[in-house]
Amino acid sequence: MDIFKNLKRYYSYYRDIRSFDKDSFIHTLNFSIDDDRAALEGKSLIPLISKALDFAFKNEIEEKGIKNSFYFNIFPGEPYRILSGIVNTIKPKSLLDIGTFTGMSSRVMLDYSDQLTEIKTFDLIKWNKFKDTHLSIEDFENRKFSQDLVDLSSKFIFDKYLNLFNDSEIIYADGPKDGKFEYELCKNISNSNLENKKRYLILDDIKFLNMVKLWRYIESPKIDISSFGHYLGTGIVDISKGLKINKRAFNKNIKHVLKRNEIF
Numbered sequence: 001m002d003i004f005k006n007l008k009r010y011y012s013y014y015r016d017i018r019s020f021d022k023d024s025f026i027h028t029l030n031f032s033i034d035d036d037r038a039a040l041e042g043k044s045l046i047p048l049i050s051k052a053l054d055f056a057f058k059n060e061i062e063e064k065g066i067k068n069s070f071y072f073n074i075f076p077g078e079p080y081r082i083l084s085g086i087v088n089t090i091k092p093k094s095l096l097d098i099g100t101f102t103g104m105s106s107r108v109m110l111d112y113s114d115q116l117t118e119i120k121t122f123d124l125i126k127w128n129k130f131k132d133t134h135l136s137i138e139d140f141e142n143r144k145f146s147q148d149l150v151d152l153s154s155k156f157i158f159d160k161y162l163n164l165f166n167d168s169e170i171i172y173a174d175g176p177k178d179g180k181f182e183y184e185l186c187k188n189i190s191n192s193n194l195e196n197k198k199r200y201l202i203l204d205d206i207k208f209l210n211m212v213k214l215w216r217y218i219e220s221p222k223i224d225i226s227s228f229g230h231y232l233g234t235g236i237v238d239i240s241k242g243l244k245i246n247k248r249a250f251n252k253n254i255k256h257v258l259k260r261n262e263i264f
Contacts, residue, residue: 052085207233
């Protein structure tokens with residue numbers, strides 16, 4: 001079957017539905033999970049998700065009048081309420097936020113973790129360069145919270161932060177979805193031989209077409225919670241015993257996946 005001929009046909013269909021806003025849908029691929037052992041093993045994550053959902057359902061995140069604050073409480077549809085539930089349930093001592101941007105995920109981590117929790121956020125642009133940032137200088141002064149401007153897809157740079165990854169209990173990754181960064185980041189995590197301990201990787205936007213392959217080939221216990229998280233996809237992976245990924249995930253550069261006839 002030529003997957004992309006079908007995508008082109010469906011795109012032509014949706015293009016003619018004028019009631020759809022341009023941001024209302026994305027191209028994606030869905031696969032059965034009966035032949036995806038890691039997805040089947042992901043049932044072990046259900047108790048955690050159940051507790052996190054109960055908290056997220058009852059809890060409304062404070063909106064402080066900053067632009068886009070309303071996204072905090074679009075639930076389901078955005079990842080922030082379920083993220084607050086996961087943080088509240090696990091009560092981690094160390095958190096990593098990869099992709100600061102305006103600081104919404106960091107804000108949730110700050111507000112729903114203990115005062116002594118260490119939080120490190122990463123980006124290529126400093127947090128205060130965004131006019132609509134949800135962070136303040138007080139967050140950095142009063143908490144064990146810091147930002148580093150580095151590219152963690154580089155193994156050389158990643159290795160400098162290996163101890164932080166080793167100590168972390170939640171790693172939240174919301175990168176550029178350029179078909180490269182998330183793949184290289186996950187490869188670095190997979191090759192890092194982290195010590196065995198309770199640790200979870202949360203991947204945002206797993207429904208993006210150039211993220212589908214990565215998600216499919218993750219072989220650690222995982223669960224797709226997009227119905228309770230981000231409409232573009234939210235996935236949680238149990239990496240307590242490391243992150244296992246089938247090497248086929250890295251066989252091709254899929255930056256321009258829409259132009260290819262096949263990706264698997």
